Amino acid sequence: xxxxxxxxxxxxxxxxxxxxxxxxxxxxxxxxxxxxxxxxxxxxxxxxxxxxxxxxxxxxxxxxxxxxxxxxxxxxxxxxxxxxxxxxxxxxxxxxxxxxxxxxxxxxxxxxxxxxxxxxxxxxxxxxxxxxxxxxxxxxxxxxxxxxxxxxxxxxxxxxxxxxxxxxxxxxxxxxxxxxxxxxxxxxxxxxxxxxxxxxxxxxxxxxxxxxxxxxxxxxxxxxxxxxxxxxxxxxxxxxxxxxxxxxxxxxxxxxxxxxxxxxxxxxxxxxxxxxxxxxxxxxxxxxxxxxxxxxxxxxxxxxxxxxxxxxxxxxxxxxxxxxxxxxxxx
Amino acid sequence: xxxxxxxxxxxxxxxxxxxxxxxxxxxxxxxxxxxxxxxxxxxxxxxxxxxxxxxxxxxxxxxxxxxxxxxxxxxxxxxxxxxxxxxxxxxxxxxxxxxxxxxxxxxxxxxxxxxxxxxxxxxxxxxxxxxxxxxxxxxxxxxxxxxxxxxxxxxxxxxxxxxxxxxxxxxxxxxxxxxxxxxxxxxxxxxxxxxxxxxxxxxxxxxxxxxxxxxxxxxxxxxxxxxxxxxxxxxxxxxxxxxxxxxxxxxxxxxxxxxxxxxxxxxxxxxxxxxxxxxxxxxxxxxxxxxxxxxxxxxxxxxxxxxxxxxxxxxxxxxxxxxxxxxxxxx
Numbered sequence: 332x333x334x335x336x337x338x339x340x341x342x343x344x345x346x347x348x349x350x351x352x353x354x355x356x357x358x359x360x361x362x363x364x365x366x367x368x369x370x371x372x373x374x375x376x377x378x379x380x381x382x383x384x385x386x387x388x389x390x391x392x393x394x395x396x397x398x399x400x401x402x403x404x405x406x407x408x409x410x411x412x413x414x415x416x417x418x419x420x421x422x423x424x425x426x427x428x429x430x431x432x433x434x435x436x437x438x439x440x441x442x443x444x445x446x447x448x449x450x451x452x453x454x455x456x457x458x459x460x461x462x463x464x465x466x467x468x469x470x471x472x473x474x475x476x477x478x479x480x481x482x483x484x485x486x487x488x489x490x491x492x493x494x495x496x497x498x499x500x501x502x503x504x505x506x507x508x509x510x511x512x513x514x515x516x517x518x519x520x521x522x523x524x525x526x527x528x529x530x531x532x533x534x535x536x537x538x539x540x541x542x543x544x545x546x547x548x549x550x551x552x553x554x555x556x557x558x559x560x561x562x563x564x565x566x567x568x569x570x571x572x573x574x575x576x577x578x579x580x581x582x583x584x585x586x587x588x589x590x591x592x593x594x595x596x597x598x599x600x601x602x603x604x605x606x607x608x609x610x611x612x613x614x615x616x617x618x619x620x621x622x623x624x625x626x627x628x629x630x631x632x633x634x635x636x637x638x639x640x641x642x643x644x645x646x647x648x649x650x651x652x653x654x655x656x657x658x659x660x661x662x
Numbered sequence: 663x664x665x666x667x668x669x670x671x672x673x674x675x676x677x678x679x680x681x682x683x684x685x686x687x688x689x690x691x692x693x694x695x696x697x698x699x700x701x702x703x704x705x706x707x708x709x710x711x712x713x714x715x716x717x718x719x720x721x722x723x724x725x726x727x728x729x730x731x732x733x734x735x736x737x738x739x740x741x742x743x744x745x746x747x748x749x750x751x752x753x754x755x756x757x758x759x760x761x762x763x764x765x766x767x768x769x770x771x772x773x774x775x776x777x778x779x780x781x782x783x784x785x786x787x788x789x790x791x792x793x794x795x796x797x798x799x800x801x802x803x804x805x806x807x808x809x810x811x812x813x814x815x816x817x818x819x820x821x822x823x824x825x826x827x828x829x830x831x832x833x834x835x836x837x838x839x840x841x842x843x844x845x846x847x848x849x850x851x852x853x854x855x856x857x858x859x860x861x862x863x864x865x866x867x868x869x870x871x872x873x874x875x876x877x878x879x880x881x882x883x884x885x886x887x888x889x890x891x892x893x894x895x896x897x898x899x900x901x902x903x904x905x906x907x908x909x910x911x912x913x914x915x916x917x918x919x920x921x922x923x924x925x926x927x928x929x930x931x932x933x934x935x936x937x938x939x940x941x942x943x944x945x946x947x948x949x950x951x952x953x954x955x956x957x958x959x960x961x962x963x964x965x966x967x968x969x970x971x972x973x974x975x976x977x978x979x980x981x982x983x984x985x986x987x988x989x990x991x992x993x
Binding site: 360362381382386443607610611612613614615616647651652654655658659 | 691693712713717774938941942943944945946947978982983985986989990
């Protein structure tokens, strides 16, 4: 059973999601540092979604989706597949809504993400990334239990929920008398950056929005060049475990294709350096996938020319050993 | 030359400091997590001063002090001694006010704190903690240059500046419709907890305020028991480098003696565990001294009995190797 909602979400859906999420998600702060301003040649604000409930933005889309289920759908519960952040988002959302959730996770996902997902009350089913398809495992469970599959990005409610990050950052800048000129958001399936694009298309239509991804896993750059979703070949790896979807989603790319100013790539060492920067100067914990946007700014992938830039730091769920290595070597 | 301002600060001084600091310091967020609420049996809010400029609350008192200098005092500049956080606070405040600062730091202070102090434009003079007295080194420089010594805690403007943490947390709780029942703040010389006591004495007189310190460096507990400042003997050590002042200040203790509900002690392993908790669940970087209050809550040193508690997480300036060890072992 899959959720039937193939239409593209709109700005109105993002506004509606913000209503739905009121009292559920946190309004995460904008952080700043003189060194970032200097690196980018403008004013930089870090939208710290690592401080969001579950340690990433994913609770926004997950709750917006799960809170819309029908009475029948609530009874059979939901199934999701995720390497970790969507897993935690769905697990917490399910617990808040009061339904059962089964999460299909790769057996090599960060231990902290697996533990946290279980701690939110979800049932975790592990699969072998090398020999099994997560879609097939999830579909098997869904069929068996009559449960609904909650997609990690290619769903209008999920995209609209993630888009509330865009609404918030515009509102927070407004309180400072500012408007965004450039916004950077990490892209795996592209749901976050698509949602932000919907919000900014209406509220800050002149802002340029970039997807940021691992340089060796550049399906967004390839897809934007091709004009259609392209799957990365050969399968490449990166320690940005949250950003390894093999291709953009169909719905997300239909939005991103027309709205993004481009896609920027960063290397794993650059990401480690950004994690170390956040440790040393911002005092927030970023996971690899949550630090790609900061890396793009620190490495000058995009200049601000005196303008205002917002980098979304999308998550902070990282195992201690990976983090320790990053902050000790990445400086 | 020492600053002459021996009178005890009052609530009015704290209000005045908040005016003075407007636009200079950040209103740091209150963080929360279900696990903390469960551990304390109430609602816990973490006042995240690690997200303050310079990575600790010390900029508050330092700026409030330096911005009050006379025209003559500005010319000769200031001298301060500090293991790190006051150093950075004075260095940034001096740069904002436009005066010269010399900071006397122990040669074994965390490298990150020494570097950051230099990066703010201050001149750093290192001394050997084993063979030299920091007071004597600072006094020598002050005499030579005619510069003023800025004390780390025993000064009315410094205490009033730190007290703005107390004003803010009461105001932030008010916005949530809450009042504080218990407040925990780390104590080295006692300036932060004294300032908070001044603010809460007026705004939340029923709240119980506790100093938290390393269990083996318990000069506040000993002093409260004796009714006068007691120096810890023998010299004890702790990895809470920010909390090693040998005895409470005279001004700070004159306030704390009558206002504190008590002093709580935590061990270094308990502090490492709290740092790991903040890494894993709150996604903020805490230094050892910044995590003692969280450790006290997690270890049940104080219960909330259904009430509202605020723990001030006072700083996040820690070397990567110390941090890596804490998050890898402290869980």
